[in-house]
Amino acid sequence: xxxxxxxxxxxxxxxxxxxxxxxxxxxxxxxxxxxxxxxxxxxxxxxxxxxxxxxxxxxxxxxxxxxxxxxxxxxxxxxxxxxxxxxxxxxxxxxxxxxxxxxxxxxxxxxxxxxxxxxxxxxxxxxxxxxxxxxxxxxxxxxxxxxxxxxxxxxxxxxxxxxxxxxxxxxxxxxxxxxxxxxxxxxxxxxxxxxxxxxxxxxxxxxxxxxxxxxxxxxxxxxxxxxxxxxxxxxxxxxxxxxxxxxxxxxxxxxxxxxxxxxxxxxxxxxxxxxxxxxxxxxxxxxxxxxxxxxxxxxxxxxxxxxxxxxxxxxxxxxxxxxxxxxxxxxxxxxxxxxxxxxxxxxxxxxxxxxxxxxxxxxxxxxxxxxxxxxxxxxxxxxxxxxxx
Numbered sequence: 001x002x003x004x005x006x007x008x009x010x011x012x013x014x015x016x017x018x019x020x021x022x023x024x025x026x027x028x029x030x031x032x033x034x035x036x037x038x039x040x041x042x043x044x045x046x047x048x049x050x051x052x053x054x055x056x057x058x059x060x061x062x063x064x065x066x067x068x069x070x071x072x073x074x075x076x077x078x079x080x081x082x083x084x085x086x087x088x089x090x091x092x093x094x095x096x097x098x099x100x101x102x103x104x105x106x107x108x109x110x111x112x113x114x115x116x117x118x119x120x121x122x123x124x125x126x127x128x129x130x131x132x133x134x135x136x137x138x139x140x141x142x143x144x145x146x147x148x149x150x151x152x153x154x155x156x157x158x159x160x161x162x163x164x165x166x167x168x169x170x171x172x173x174x175x176x177x178x179x180x181x182x183x184x185x186x187x188x189x190x191x192x193x194x195x196x197x198x199x200x201x202x203x204x205x206x207x208x209x210x211x212x213x214x215x216x217x218x219x220x221x222x223x224x225x226x227x228x229x230x231x232x233x234x235x236x237x238x239x240x241x242x243x244x245x246x247x248x249x250x251x252x253x254x255x256x257x258x259x260x261x262x263x264x265x266x267x268x269x270x271x272x273x274x275x276x277x278x279x280x281x282x283x284x285x286x287x288x289x290x291x292x293x294x295x296x297x298x299x300x301x302x303x304x305x306x307x308x309x310x311x312x313x314x315x316x317x318x319x320x321x322x323x324x325x326x327x328x329x330x331x332x333x334x335x336x337x338x339x340x341x342x343x344x345x346x347x348x349x350x351x352x353x354x355x356x357x358x359x360x361x362x363x364x365x366x367x368x369x370x371x372x373x374x375x376x377x378x379x380x381x382x383x384x385x386x387x388x389x
Contacts, residue, residue, distance in 0.1 A: 075108070079254075084248050104236065162203060237257040277330040301331040328352075349361075
C-alpha cells in the first residue's frame with residue numbers, strides 16, 4: 001500500500017501511560033490510546049502526570065505494577081499498528097509480536113484493492129479480472145465478501161463494497177493531488193456520474209464450492225476500505241488470543257481491540273482516548289476518554305486522509321447519495337464488542353444523520369460519539385457512562 005502518499009497531520013498513534021486522573025480516581029497507570037497524537041504532546045502529558053504517580057500507586061494494596069511492553073509497525077494497511085500489554089514475560093510478548101506481524105502481512109496482502117503481490121490473489125486480482133473470469137481465492141476473501149453483504153443490508157446499501165469504481169476515482173485524484181499539489185483537482189461531474197452508475201453488489205458472484213469470486217459487470221470494482229481493516233483486525237485478535245495473548249490492546253490505525261483486564265488497574269479497565277478532530281486546538285488533544293475492557297473502539301474522521309483543492313479539504317469517506325466526501329460530521333466513534341461491526345458502523349454513522357445513527361446504534365447494541373463541523377458533541381447514554389469525569 002501507499003503509506004507515504006497518505007497525509008497524516010500528526011506523527012503516529014502513541015500509547016500514553018499514567019493518565020492524569022490522579023487523586024480523583026486513585027488508580028494505577030492506565031492505558032490511554034490516542035488516535036494520531038504527537039510524541040511531543042505525549043511526553044509533556046507524561047511529565048505532567050508524574051506528580052500523581054505516588055498517590056495512584058498508593059492504591060495498589062502493595063501489589064506490584066507490571067512493566068509496559070509494546071511494539072509498533074508502519075508497513076500495513078496504510079496506517080500505524082501497535083500492540084501493547086503489561087507483563088514481565090518478554091519472551092511470550094516477542095512470540096505474540098511475531099505472530100501479529102505475520103498475520104498483518106498476510107491480511108495486508110489479501111485485503112488489498114489497490115496493490116498486487118506475487119503469488120497472492122486478492123481484491124486487486126478480482127477487480128482486474130472483472131467481466132473476464134472467476135478468480136480462485138482464499139476462504140478469508142469469501143468470508144469478507146459475505147460479511148460485506150450483511151453490512152450492505154444493515155446499512156440500506158450505504159456501505160457497499162461494489163462502489164469501488166467511484167471510490168477508486170477519488171483515490172486516484174487524492175494520490176495525484178498529494179503527489180503534485182500544483183495539479184490538485186477533484187473529479188468532474190461526468191466522471192463521478194459514470195463511475196457511480198456501476199455499484200451493483202449483486203454483480204459480485206461467489207462460488208464457495210470452487211472457492212472463486214467473479215464480478216459480472218466489467219466496470220464494477222470492489223473497495224473494502226470501510227470494512228476490511230476491522231474484519232482483518234478481528235481475525236488477527238482472535239488468533240492472538242488463541243496463542244495466549246489475553247491482556248492488552250491491538251490498535252490498527254483508528255481500530256482498537258481491547259483484550260482482557262488491565263493488570264495495572266484495580267478495575268481491570270483500559271483508557272481509550274479519542275483524538276480531537278480540530279487539530280489546531282493544541283490545548284485539547286483528546287475529545288473524549290473512555291474506560292473499557294473486552295471490547296473495541298473505532299473512530300472515523302475527516303482530518304487524516306484528505307487533499308486540498310482551492311483551499312477546501314476533500315477526505316476519503318464518500319457519501320454514495322452525493323458522490324462527494326460526506327460533510328455531516330468531523331468525527332464519529334463507535335464502541336462495540338465486534339470490531340468488524342464497529343469499523344463498518346463508524347463509517348456508516350459518519351455519513352448518515354444523527355437520528356438514524358441513534359436508531360441503528362440502539363438496534364445493534366453499540367455506543368457512539370459524534371462531533372459535527374461546528375464542534376457540537378452528541379453521545380449515546382452508554383458512551384457517557386464509559387467516559388471519565
